Structures are given as structure tokens and as C-alpha cells.
Amino acid sequence: MTILVTGATGNTGRHVVDHLLKRGARVRALTRDPAKAKLPEGAEVVAGNHNEPATLGSVFDGVTAVHITVTSGVAESGPEFVKKALAAGVERFTILWGGYVGPAEQAVAESGVTWTRLEPQEFMANALDWREDIRAEGVVRAPFPDVRGAVVHEGDIGEVAAVALTEEGHHEKAYTINGDEALTAPERVSILSKALGRELRYVETSHEQAVQKLLDQGVSQADADYVVGWHADPPPEAYTPDGTLQRVLGRPPRTFAQWAEENAHRF
Known part of the structure; x- marks a missing residue:
């Protein structure tokens, strides 16, 4: 199972990659400039921009789960990105929202596969x-x-994403974090x-x-x-504070x- 992480060099994306690797997952990290990524050893770093799904080519090959970081661009291109992921056989999403349920978040919720929305404040x-x-x-x-x-x-957000991508029990959950x-x-x-x-x-x-x-x-x-x-x-x-991190991770927030x-x- 390969998990694609978009926004892999961002504040939270780095932590998603790190926690997935610690769980033994195969990680494909999507970033605009792999040469500058400085991601943990073990991640497959590939070039691409999830704001422009038409350019992603073979990025989804062998991918069964995806973490999406919603940015201003992907808020609108998100539905196309989700459509391409589903066509490639993706079976699970986590999505880090952009502050509200927009087109990308809605597309994930209507995807028909397992999904979890992360709603940090x-x-x-x-x-x-x-x-x-x-x-x-x-x-x-x-x-x-x-x-x-x-x-x-941000590390706690990344760990919640890794848990939701690799464990059962998080389908159709919108977690306030x-x-x-x-x-x-x-x-x-x-x-x-x-x-x-x-x-x-x-x-x-x-x-x-x-x-x-x-x-x-x-x-x-x-x-x-x-x-x-x-x-x-x-x-x-x-x-x-609502205790979501304690419930999902089994420990207090940092x-x-x-x-x-x-x-x-x-x-």
C-alpha cells in the first residue's frame, strides 16, 4: 500500500510523512521541488502540484490512500484531484481542511470511499x-x-492523519483538533x-x-x-479543548x- 501525501513539505505535511513512515507505510511525497524537500529517509519524493491535477501523470500509480492539504488553489481544483485519485483506485482519504467545508472537502465527503476530515483551528x-x-x-x-x-x-495533526490513513474506525469523521x-x-x-x-x-x-x-x-x-x-x-x-487528540492518539496534546x-x- 502506497500513501500519497500532498503538501508534503508544509508545516503539517512533513509530520504526516514522518508519522506514516514510523508506522511502516510506503509514502510518496508530492512537492513542487524535490531537491529542496529535505524529507525523512524512506519517503519517495516526487515532483508535482496538487493544485494542478491535470499535470500529475503517474503520481497515483499504486496509490491506495491520499492525504490532501487544502490550499487556496486546491480548494477549487480539489474535485478534479479527487476524481483522478478515485479513477486510479484510491480507497481512502484524509483531508486537512482550509477552514471551512469547500469544494475539495465536499468532494472527499461524497467520494464513496473511506474519508476523514481534519479540522484544526x-x-x-x-x-x-x-x-x-x-x-x-x-x-x-x-x-x-x-x-x-x-x-x-502541527505534529499532532500529522499523527492524527497517519492514524486515520492506516487504521480503521475513522470513516466519515470530522475531527476538531x-x-x-x-x-x-x-x-x-x-x-x-x-x-x-x-x-x-x-x-x-x-x-x-x-x-x-x-x-x-x-x-x-x-x-x-x-x-x-x-x-x-x-x-x-x-x-x-475537546479531547479529540486524547481519544484518537491515546495521549494528551503536546x-x-x-x-x-x-x-x-x-x-
């Missing part, structure tokens, strides 16, 4: 957006200091400060400043408004302190 890796100001000034500028988020470790700690941004800054071994200051920014920061990064007005609006008033799933220690070198 806020990634711990979002803290990497703070790196520039931390390196320059030892400061984290972010809005909404009182808003809590049960942020989740979050951590066990509902932390504010200042609390995360304090934890990160300890991991880095130096004092970091939290500086509150306004809603408008947060939108402008995204606009300056090339994000569209609509997307910037949506992202900042979500963080200003997130859904209950984003800050209410903490933000663990993530900070693991990723301190990236700051």
Missing part, C-alpha cells in the same frame, strides 16, 4: 510570524491580548521567552494595524479582513512549551 506555528520583530527588537506585536486560543502542534491549553498571545509570548532564554515584550496592536500588516505582505483585502476578524472573535472550537523548545532555533 489555530496552529502553534503561527508564532513564527513573530520572528522578524523578535530578532530585531525582542518584541511581539499582535492584537487581541485577551482572546484565548487552544493552539495545536486543538490543544489542551487556551492561551492568550501574551501568555504564549511569556512561554516563548523562557524557551529562547531572553525577555520578550508583548505590544498590543489594533485591529486596523493587523489588517494593514497582512496587506503589506500581499494578502488581499478580503482575506486580510477575514483572518483578522477570525482572530478577533474566534469560534468556540478555537478556544475550547503543549506550546514543547513546541517553543523544539522550534527555538527558528527564532
